[in-house]
Structure formats: structure tokens, C-alpha cells
Amino acid sequence: MVPIRLPTASPSGRNYPAAARATGLQRRAGGDVGGPVAFPLIALLSSVGTLAVAAAYAAGREGWPYLSALFWPGQLLVYVPIALRAYSPRLTASAEGFALLLLLFVQQTLLFRMYSPLALKFPDELQHWRGTVNVIQSGRLDQANYSLPVAVHYPGLEALGGAVSASTGLSLTATAFIVAALLHLLLVCALYVLCLRIRADWRVATLACVIYAANPLFMFFDAMYIYQSLALPFLLLAVWALRLLRLPGHAAGRWVVLLIAIGMVTVSHHVTSFVMVALLGSLAAAGRCRPRPGRELQPVAAWLIATAAVLAWVLLAARDVFGYLAPVAGYLGDSATGLLHGQLGGTAPGGASVAEPLDERLAAIGALGILAFLVLRGSRYLWPERHAEPWTLPLIGGAWLIFAAGGLRFVASDGAELSGRASTFIYIPVALIAAIVLHDIRRRGLDHHDTGRRGLALLDRATPVVAAAVILMGGVASGWPPAWDRLPGPHLAAGFERSVDPQGIAAAEWALSAIGPGHRWAGDLTAYTLLATIGDQNTVRGVAVLFDGRGADAAASSFVKRQDIEFLAVDLRDSMQLPASGAYFPIDPNAGRYSSPLPRTDLTAPDRVTGVSLIYDSGDIDLYDLRGSAYDG
Amino acid sequence: MTVEGDPFARSGWLATVVVAVPLLGVADAVGPRPFAVLGFAANLTVLGVAGGRALLGRAGLSAVERATVALALPIAVLVLGTIAAAALRLHLDRPLWAALVALAAEAAAVGVLSRRGQPSEPRNPRRWRAMRPQGGRGIFWATSLTAAGAMLAAAVALSVWTAGRQSYPVFSALSAMRAGGAERSVEIELTSEEAAPTRFIVAVAVGSARPASITLRLAPGVTWRKTVPAPTSASVTVVAYRGTRSRVPYREVHLVPRGT
Numbered sequence: 072m073v074p075i076r077l078p079t080a081s082p083s084g085r086n087y088p089a090a091a092r093a094t095g096l097q098r099r100a101g102g103d104v105g106g107p108v109a110f111p112l113i114a115l116l117s118s119v120g121t122l123a124v125a126a127a128y129a130a131g132r133e134g135w136p137y138l139s140a141l142f143w144p145g146q147l148l149v150y151v152p153i154a155l156r157a158y159s160p161r162l163t164a165s166a167e168g169f170a171l172l173l174l175l176f177v178q179q180t181l182l183f184r185m186y187s188p189l190a191l192k193f194p195d196e197l198q199h200w201r202g203t204v205n206v207i208q209s210g211r212l213d214q215a216n217y218s219l220p221v222a223v224h225y226p227g228l229e230a231l232g233g234a235v236s237a238s239t240g241l242s243l244t245a246t247a248f249i250v251a252a253l254l255h256l257l258l259v260c261a262l263y264v265l266c267l268r269i270r271a272d273w274r275v276a277t278l279a280c281v282i283y284a285a286n287p288l289f290m291f292f293d294a295m296y297i298y299q300s301l302a303l304p305f306l307l308l309a310v311w312a313l314r315l316l317r318l319p320g321h322a323a324g325r326w327v328v329l330l331i332a333i334g335m336v337t338v339s340h341h342v343t344s345f346v347m348v349a350l351l352g353s354l355a356a357a358g359r360c361r362p363r364p365g366r367e368l369q370p371v372a373a374w375l376i377a378t379a380a381v382l383a384w385v386l387l388a389a390r391d392v393f394g395y396l397a398p399v400a401g402y403l404g405d406s407a408t409g410l411l412h413g414q415l416g417g418t419a420p421g422g423a424s425v426a427e428p429l430d431e432r433l434a435a436i437g438a439l440g441i442l443a444f445l446v447l448r449g450s451r452y453l454w455p456e457r458h459a460e461p462w463t464l465p466l467i468g469g470a471w472l473i474f475a476a477g478g479l480r481f482v483a484s485d486g487a488e489l490s491g492r493a494s495t496f497i498y499i500p501v502a503l504i505a506a507i508v509l510h511d512i513r514r515r516g517l518d519h520h521d522t523g524r525r526g527l528a529l530l531d532r533a534t535p536v537v538a539a540a541v542i543l544m545g546g547v548a549s550g551w552p553p554a555w556d557r558l559p560g561p562h563l564a565a566g567f568e569r570s571v572d573p574q575g576i577a578a579a580e581w582a583l584s585a586i587g588p589g590h591r592w593a594g595d596l597t598a599y600t601l602l603a604t605i606g607d608q609n610t611v612r613g614v615a616v617l618f619d620g621r622g623a624d625a626a627a628s629s630f631v632k633r634q635d636i637e638f639l640a641v642d643l644r645d646s647m648q649l650p651a652s653g654a655y656f657p658i659d660p661n662a663g664r665y666s667s668p669l670p671r672t673d674l675t676a677p678d679r680v681t682g683v684s685l686i687y688d689s690g691d692i693d694l695y696d697l698r699g700s701a702y703d704g
Numbered sequence: 705m706t707v708e709g710d711p712f713a714r715s716g717w718l719a720t721v722v723v724a725v726p727l728l729g730v731a732d733a734v735g736p737r738p739f740a741v742l743g744f745a746a747n748l749t750v751l752g753v754a755g756g757r758a759l760l761g762r763a764g765l766s767a768v769e770r771a772t773v774a775l776a777l778p779i780a781v782l783v784l785g786t787i788a789a790a791a792l793r794l795h796l797d798r799p800l801w802a803a804l805v806a807l808a809a810e811a812a813a814v815g816v817l818s819r820r821g822q823p824s825e826p827r828n829p830r831r832w833r834a835m836r837p838q839g840g841r842g843i844f845w846a847t848s849l850t851a852a853g854a855m856l857a858a859a860v861a862l863s864v865w866t867a868g869r870q871s872y873p874v875f876s877a878l879s880a881m882r883a884g885g886a887e888r889s890v891e892i893e894l895t896s897e898e899a900a901p902t903r904f905i906v907a908v909a910v911g912s913a914r915p916a917s918i919t920l921r922l923a924p925g926v927t928w929r930k931t932v933p934a935p936t937s938a939s940v941t942v943v944a945y946r947g948t949r950s951r952v953p954y955r956e957v958h959l960v961p962r963g964t
Contacts, residue, residue, distance in 0.1 A: 108844065111848030111849050112848055114848065114849055115848045115849075115851050115855070117852075118853075118855035118856050119855055121856060121859045122858055122859040122862070124859070125860070125862045125863050126862065128863055128866070129863065132866045132867065133870075169768055178856075181859060181860065188860070188864045189864065206796060210796045210797055212796070230783050230786035230796075231782050231783050231786075233796060234786055234804075235782075237797060238740065238805075239740070239741045240740070256775070257772065257775050257779070260768060260771065260775065263772075264768055264769045267769075301783070305776070305780070308776055315764070320761070320764070321760055324761070325759070327759050328760065331777075331780045331784070332780075335780050338784070339783070559870075562872065573875075573897060574877075574897075577875075577895065581877065581879060581893070581895075585893070586881070682960050683960065684957075684958060685956070685958050686879055686880060686957055686959065687957065688877070688955045689876065689877035689878075690955065691875070694879075696959075700960075
């Protein structure tokens with residue numbers, strides 16, 4: 072067994088530098104005589120998979136029947152051959168292992184960007200696009216971003232995007248594509264080097280990265296041009312740098328790298344910075360619980376520095392973060408209360424009603440089950456022999472959070488999203504422990520291979536294929552985009568990126584050019600996104616009271632005055648389709664309970680209110696000026 | 705790697721880098737775009753590679769770790785440097801970012817130069833075992849990888865092509881906004897996103913006056929604008945008809961009187 076603790080000496084590695092000893096790079100090829108011939112074949116297979124997914128996307132856009140069915144085979148063709156090779160004992164070259172990761176990165180990046188290859192459409196990306204535009208146009212970092220006000224206090228991504236765009240002359244869309252891809256590549260590299268430092272085995276590191284690539288948000292959300300994409304790799308690099316401090320020499324330089332990583336996380340993303348404090352705190356506590364002389368004080372120092380940095384940033388620069396995160400805490404509290412009253416997940420008020428297909432739910436449960444099994448087995452494998460190693464307990468403890476995330480999925484009213492968001496962090500220890508135990512299973516399988524029992528041999532070969540397929544399918548199925556949004560296609564009401572179309576964009580652009588930035592707007596979910604990002608308007612969330620067809624009644628007037636609303640955006644397509652996401656508005660009291668679209672007469676109610684001007688009409692989208700009207704009076 | 709194979713072990717190479725970095729910075733700051741991009745990318749590369757070397761050395765780091773640091777360090781310098789500059793109330797623009805990257809790259813190169821030859825620097829770190837085709841499998845490798853590249857190119861081309869021609873419902877947008885400080889006029893816009901050049905009739909009625917009609921033909925993507933004098937006390941109604949004979953309003957906006 073390869074120890075978690077970095078080896079200090081290697082009998083066969085006397086002439087190799089510490090890096091090679093530590094990472095196992097000095098190992099010679101074992102049984103793969105003739106070099107890694109599988110790699111080009113795997114590259115070809117996975118590229119066929121990417122082409123199949125591209126065909127499915129094209130089918131979604133063009134309405135071609137049948138071809139959309141290529142989505143899942145394509146996804147599996149991209150992932151499964153790479154996963155199987157990473158698991159295979161024939162993988163004997165560390166370079167090939169890392170090349171597999173780069174191949175998977177390229178393929179998955181393409182799978183993501185081919186969804187919308189010409190423009191940013193994902194609302195989260197549009198929010199940061201707006202922030203970056205503000206930086207370039209104003210030359211400052213403190214310009215209000217109405218689409219994501221808290222992002223002004225975490226301006227790391229906007230600073231990076233602004234610098235790259237201004238220095239290269241690239242459009243902001245191209246800049247966002249390139250920066251996001253580089254950050255995603257950095258995430259892969261950071262995870263690889265961290266696993267390498269913790270486990271000192273490139274096979275385990277390769278496998279861990281492949282497993283992590285199947286986490287629900289890895290392929291889309293974590294690859295987006297959003298601030299978490301910048302913070303996450305530096306979180307991993309902070310832990311990596313902390314691990315490096317155990318090595319002799321270059322201590323000052325390593326501390327500088329650690330401080331830079333802590334600083335980057337602190338100024339880039341709130342939740343990741345809190346996770347960093349918790350993670351470094353757990354490593355420090357584990358180190359203190361098992362006191363060892365000398366260097367084990369370094370995690371404590373790192374945790375203190377990180378805590379001080381995050382606290383100082385939050386208290387001095389980002390006080391709004393508590394207000395921003397309070398609703399999430401509220402959801403969790405409501406869910407806990409609902410649980411006490413016997414309400415689970417989608418049955419709770421506000422719970423999503425949009426049902427996932429049965430096969431996808433089964434795949435999600437299957438993936439969770441496989442990973443939970445591997446975590447349990449890995450814990451039993453690691454703890455008896457490695458419990459003296461200070462990082463073992465935090466590693467196992469972090470991996471066990473997969474059970475909490477799984478429970479959250481079924482308990483919380485917004486459980487699927489919260490669980491998915493948490494998986495970005497939880498899957499790091501999960502992937503590492505799963506990789507360790509899979510590597511051990513593979514090794515034991517080689518040691519005790521019984522060629523005389525064909526049935527078992529067949530099962531032995533089929534199991535990894537099925538497991539890889541289920542883990543990938545479960546991850547994609549429980550991640551983003553959801554089933555109804557998985558392929559690009561025609562406009563959907565309240566369908567996030569599927570609602571971003573030329574008509575909505577034109578209305579938002581007109582609002583910015585004709586009215587100017589920063590006005591208070593009410594509108595549906597799509598208007599909320601497009602007006603705040605492309606239109607640079609100050610949009611309001613809980614606006615359902617303005618769409619109940621009662622015009623300027625007391626409730627509506629009170630709301631308009633209280634929220635200082637000046638303009639109203641109405642999309643008449645909301646009267647033709649049910650909301651794809653289950654809610655027409657950013658905060659919708661009827662979320663998940665719509666059985667018919669909004670009545671058209673409700674949507675056109677402002678036409679009948681005294682003093683309201685209809686200032687824009689594009690057929691489906693009407694923009695109203697409420698100033699001086701009965702709403703405002 | 706031998707001393708000869710390690711560029712950071714050669715004074716001449718390092719001195720060249722130290723001299724080249726400011727020049728690349730100038731190109732980045734004020735040069736024409738291709739040179740600016742070249743200068744920006746080159747200085748970022750120097751910053752990443754030399755900065756990682758200056759901070760962490762080579763001993764104890766694998767090739768992937770060095771590459772990771774080389775990728776992370778320029779990003780960190782851009783982000784933290786920009787935030788520091790903003791805190792100092794400096795205007796964030798291309799010259800500032802060029803100077804920031806050049807200064808950091810120069811510092812990294814000088815840092816490596818100053819540490820050169822120290823005993824702690826290893827002289828023969830082992831390379832990663834390269835993944836190369838063996839035993840006459842070069843043709844197989846080349847064919848497979850070329851085919852894979854062709855597949856990916858086809859996938860990207862298919863996505864770009866279908867995304868570019870994705871059909872959305874055509875539309876035209878009519879708008880009217882009171883303009884000017886005293887709001888004595890109304891700005892009218894009609895943008896056509898129809899499939900083909902389209903003829904419109906726009907009727908503008910100010911107060912109770914008889915509507916004035918304008919006939920125009922708009923190509924797709926073209927916006928027609930007109931400013932109409934209108935007192936704030938008068939209502940304004942603008943109706944657009946598509947085609948020359950249609951009596952059914954295609955788009956309609958109206959402004960209520962203000963300040964009456």
C-alpha cells in the first residue's frame with residue numbers, strides 16, 4: 072500500500088529528486104509493452120462522443136427528431152473510455168494518465184461551450200459579463216452590478232476578465248470563453264497536484280480527477296465564467312501549498328504561494344472562502360489533536376491567517392454577503408421546519424415540481440449509492456492503518472458529507488440545487504477516497520485473479536463499465552442543465568438560458584440605450600435576468616403581485632411604492648407556456664403549482680391602469696412606464 | 705535535465721529575459737494590437753514560469769506542479785494587482801495592466817537570476833517519461849489523433865453552424881420615449897428583425913391632432929429613428945402597420961400626458 076504520508080526515502084529512487092519520489096513518477100512501465108497504444112484510440116472514441124453530443128445539440132436547435140437521442144451515448148462515449156483507462160492496470164505511464172485528464176478536460180469543455188458557442192446565455196455568466204463590462208467601461212471595480220450586487224465585493228473574476236479583454240482586445244464573450252476554460256484547466260491541474268501530494272500516487276490522482284469530473288456541476292456550472300470558478304482552484308492550491316510546507320527548503324516561497332492562494336480565494340468568492348476557513352480549520356484541528364513536533368503548527372497558522380483574511384474582507388469590504396446568503400440559510404431553516412412537519416423535498420412549499428425522468432433519477436441515486444459505498448469502504452480501508460496521519464480524519468470526514476448532501480437533496484425544498492452546489496466541494500474528498508479504494512480493488516484483483524471462473528472474470532470486466540456509466544449519468548442527471556434544458560432549442564418561458572432569445576436581448580439593450588442604467592424594473596424571471604445583465608437595470612425579485620390581473624390595487628400600489636419600481640416588463644409568452652423551471656418569477660409564491668399558463672388578461676392589466684405608458688412593443692414583450700400612474704400614485 | 709537543458713541555469717538567457725520584459729511591457733501598453741497581445745502573453749508566461757521558479761525552485765516539484773504554478777501565478781498577479789490598484793484609486797486600463805504584468809515578470813526574472821547557482825537548485829531533475837509511440841505505431845497514432853481532431857473540428861463546426869442559423873420568431877420593436885430635459889419631444893424607434901426587408905407605415909398622433917403617417921422600408925437589423933415635437937401635456941400614440949395596406953396595427957405604443 073502506498074502511504075498517505077509522503078515518503079522520505081525510496082529504495083529505488085536514490086538518484087531521483089524528491090518530486091519524482093513523492094509522486095511516484097520514477098516507476099517503470101510494467102505490463103504495457105509497446106507504449107500506451109490505447110491513448111489515441113481513446114482520444115478517437117471520446118471525440119466521436121463529442122461529435123454525437125454536438126449532433127444532439129444541433130437536433131435540439133433544428134428540431135430534428137431522433138438525433139437528440141445521441142446525447143447520452145455521446146456523453147458516455149466521452150467519459151467511460153477515459154475512466155476505464157484511468158482504472159486500468161495497463162495505465163503505467165504518468166504522462167498518459169495526465170494526458171487522459173487533459174483529454175477529458177478538452178472534451179468536457181467543448182461539450183459545455185457547444186451548448187451556446189456564439190454567445191453567453193447562462194444567467195450566471197451574464198451576471199459576471201455585466202460586472203466585467205462595468206470594469207472596462209468605468210476603469211473601476213466598485214461600479215454597481217445590479218444583476219449580482221454581492222459580486223462587486225468579490226471582484227476577482229471581473230478584474231481578471233477586464234485585464235485580459237483590455238490587454239488583448241478580445242470581445243468580452245471571447246474573453247469569458249478563454250478565461251473560464253483556463254480556470255477550468257487550472258482546477259483540473261490543482262486537483263491533480265493536490266491528490267498527488269496527499270496520496271503520492273499518480274494513478275490515484277488520475278482516477279480521483281476522473282471521478283471528480285463526474286460531479287453534478289463540474290461540466291457546466293463549474294466551467295462557467297463565474298466567480299466560484301476562479302476561487303475553487305485556488306482553494307485547492309492553498310491546501311496543496313500547505314502540504315508543500317512539509318518538504319524541506321523553500322519555506323518562504325511556499326508561504327508566499329499559500330498566502331497568495333488564500334488571498335485569491337478571499338477576494339474571489341464568499342462561499343469558497345468560508346469553505347477554505349472550515350477546511351483549513353479542520354486540518355489544523357486534526358493536526359493539533361494528534362500533536363507532532365515542529366511543523367504541524369503550520370496548518371494552525373494557515374487557518375488563522377485565512378480566518379483573519381476572510382473576516383477582514385467580509386467586515387470591511389463585503390458586509391452585504393450576509394444579506395445575500397441569508398435567503399439560502401432561510402431555505403434550509405424552512406426545510407428543517409418542513410421536515411418536522413413531514414414535508415419532504417418537492418412536497419414542501421416552494422419545492423420544485425418539475426419531475427426528472429425516472430431513468431435519470433435512478434442514475435442519480437445509483438451514482439450516489441456507488442460513491443457512498445466507495446466512501447464507506449475507503450473509510451474502513453484508510454482509518455485502521457492511517458488514523459495517525461493528521462489529514463486522514465478531515466479527508467474521511469469531508470467524504471462523509473456526501474451522505475449529508477444526499478439527504479439535503481430529499482429534505483430541503485431547494486434540495487437538488489443546494490446539494491448540487493455542495494457537491495463541488497464535497498466531491499473532492501469523495502473522489503480521492505473513491506480513487507484510493509478503487510486502486511486498491513484493482514490491485515487486489517490483479518493479485519487474486521482467477522482465470523478459471525469465466526463468469527467472475529466477465530463480471531470483473533463489466534462492473535467498471537457499468538459503474539463509470541452510472542456515475543457519469545447520475546452526475547449529469549442531477550447537475551445543470553436539468554432534463555428540460557439539456558439541449559438547446561426554441562424559447563421556453565422561465566427557462567433560464569432557454570429563455571435568452573433575440574427578442575428579450577433587444578428589449579434589454581433598448582432599455583439601457585433609451586432609459587439609461589440603474590432604473591427599478593419589475594418583470595418575470597427572464598426579464599429579471601436580461602434587464603439586470605444586458606440592460607444594466609436594477610431589477611426587483613418578488614413581483615408576482617403585479618401579475619395577478621388586478622391592476623393597480625392596494626397591494627400592487629403599495630409594492631410599487633415600497634420598491635420604488637419605475638418600469639414593468641411583460642412577456643406575453645408567459646400566457647402561452649407553463650414555466651419550464653416551475654416558477655414565472657424570481658420569487659414566486661406559486662412555484663411548482665401552476666397547472667395553466669398565466670391568463671393573458673392578467674398580463675395586459677397595465678394597459679387598463681390610468682397613467683401607465685406603453686413605451687415598447689416587440690410583439691411578445693411590452694415595456695411599461697409606471698411613473699406617475701395609479702400604481703405610483 | 706542538464707544545466708544546458710535548463711534555460712534558467714544560463715545567465716545569457718536570463719539576462720535576455722530581464723531586458724526583454726520591459727520592452728514587451730511597452731509593446732503591451734502602447735503598441736498596436738498584435739504586438740500588445742504578444743507582449744501581454746509573453747510577460748504572463750515569464751511571470752508564471754520564472755515566478756514559480758523563484759518562489760518554489762525546482763526541487764521537490766513535479767512537472768505538473770510547476771505547470772500548475774506557472775498557470776496560477778499570472779492569474780493571481782492580475783487579480784490581486786488589479787484589486788490593489790483599484791484600492792489605490794488608479795484607473796484600470798490597458799497601460800496599467802501592462803505595467804503590472806511587466807513589473808511582476810521583471811521581478812520574477814530578477815528573482816531567478818539572483819538565485820541562480822545556489823546549491824539548493826538541483827541540476828538533474830528527471831523528466832517525465834514521455835508518452836511516445838513505439839514499435840512502428842507512429843502511423844496508428846497519427847491516424848487516430850488526426851481523426852480525433854477532425855471529429856472535434858466537425859463537432860465545433862456543427863455547433864457553430866446550427867447556433868448561427870437557429871431560427872427564432874421574427875419580430876419588430878416599436879418604442880417611444882419622451883426626450884430632452886423638459887421632455888418637449890418624443891423619440892420614436894422602429895427596429896426590424898423581420899426575415900426580409902419590410903415596408904412599414906408608422907402613424908404618430910400627438911394629442912387630439914390627426915395622425916401623421918410615415919412610410920418606410922427597413923432591412924433586417926436596421927433601426928429607424930425619428931424625434932417628434934410633443935408637449936408633455938399631450939398624449940402620444942404611435943402605431944406601426946406592416947405592409948402598405950394593412951389596417952391592423954402591428955405594433956403600438958402610447959405615452960400618457962405628464963404634468964397636467
